[in-house]
Amino acid sequence: MLGKIKMAYLMHINWNWIKQRPHFLYEELSYYIDIDLYYIDKFLDRSKYKINNTRNTYRSSKVNKIKKLPLSGRYTWLQQIEKFINRKISLEQYNYIWITSPLILEFIPLKELEGKQIIYDCMDDFLEFYHDSDKINRMKKLEFELVQVADIVITSSTFLKDKMQFLYGRHLKQEPFLINNGISSSLVNTLNDKGGYVDRKTVVKSQFINLTYIGTIGDWVDFELILEILNRASNIIINMIGPIDTRTPSHPRLHFVGIVDHHDIPHYAKESDALIMPFKINELVQSVDPVKIYEYIFFQKPIIAVDYGEMHKFQLFVYLYSTLSEFMVYTHSLEKGELKVESMESALHFLNQSTWKQRCNKIIEIIKE
Structure with missing residues (x-):
């Protein structure tokens, strides 16, 4: 176990969504380190009530919700309300920050990441999820900012690793690490x-x-x-x-x-x-x-x-x-x-x-x- 590490695990998927890579890695990391979970929780998102995932952690782990307002991506005034609601979220106590998507930076300002060891687990080609040019450009900006501060970048596939190097090569602190997906032990x-x-x-x-x-x-x-x-x-x-x-x-x-x-x-x-x-x-x-x-x-x-x-x-x-x-x-x-x-x-x-x-x-x- 790595006793000196205290990690905040910032997850862009609701915990009560279909179990994916972020869910499983969070659970397994809890065996080695002190880790707290932060996940985005959408207001008025009724789909989350259709499933109730258990948390199979190896040690005590705090769970924190990052509140997401409907349509906050479109309107600046909603973003300000969203920031006010999430104002009590602080990462000061952590020395490691795990981030599963550039979307996290819409909720956690870059200044909160200063002086931390940042791990970006790039599990998908997030740019390809969007078709609107404004949204694509916004995601590019967020991912570029994340890559620049990340000490470690992990990708889930060889294709994604190669693409990250192509897009951000000279801005990466080191070559991305390939960690494939897996199956529950x-x-x-x-x-x-x-x-x-x-x-x-x-x-x-x-x-x-x-x-x-x-x-x-x-x-x-x-x-x-x-x-x-x-x-x-x-x-x-x-x-x-x-x-x-x-x-x-x-x-x-x-x-x-x-x-x-x-x-x-x-x-x-x-x-x-x-x-x-x-x-x-x-x-x-x-x-x-x-x-x-x-x-x-x-x-x-x-x-x-x-x-x-x-x-x-x-x-x-x-x-x-x-x-x-x-x-x-x-x-x-x-x-x-x-x-x-x-x-x-x-x-x-x-x-x-x-x-x-x-x-x-x-x-x-x-x-x-």
Whole structure:
């Protein structure tokens, strides 16, 4: 443990949102250091009540909410009210500050970061989330300011690391560190203890093929592909589990389940014939090291996912497609029982090296150095 470190963990995602990288790393870091959580809490955001995430920390950790007003990004007068509401937030007691997004700088002034060791965990290509030029420029400015003060920059994918170096190379204090996403140690331990999670069935036994997507449903989901699949194959049902953050099409065999508790996800995976990741290929997606694939591997079901660079480390476990016709070939093979699942031993070998605990061990080594 690193007794001299007292860290403020500043998270741009509500704690009661679908569990992602910031949630898991915060929990694992609490094993090594004294760490307090600060997360953005939106007023009038009813979606947060749909899930109630537990906090599995290893030691006492204070939780603080950074209040976000609706439309505060558009109006200066609302920003002033927001600052007044959050005026009591102070980071003076901390010597390390962990920041998960440039958006944090809209709530925490740069002067609060002076004299601190700043760690920027760049988990996504945040510039690609926006289409409005004003918002893109605002995000560029915030990220540039953050990169300049950051002592350590961590990225979740190789593509994102390369892009950070391209955009901010001479302003970085050192080369970014690559820390991929991972899987919960508790999940992997159940696989270790029980010798397997599901029966790894490879033959579809009902009249319908159940394909399941688990994760946030955003603009990156290829609904054009999904609808074409459903229109071509009358025996396919596609279930989508997770929060909806975009417009979604309607189809009688396209089911939106909504947000479910993280510990309930295995149930939905067990009822599926295959797990899918149907994404559009753009810079945002190319920057993603998908947490869902680590969890998909744990569930011991065939996995069909779009092909891009970051997916190649999963090739032993994933059927990659680039076109609609390739996807359809996999569904035909699935129906006949020809999409095999790698052995439990192979899954364990990969997942035991890919837990959030393993990722956090590397982070602690970086901080020590």
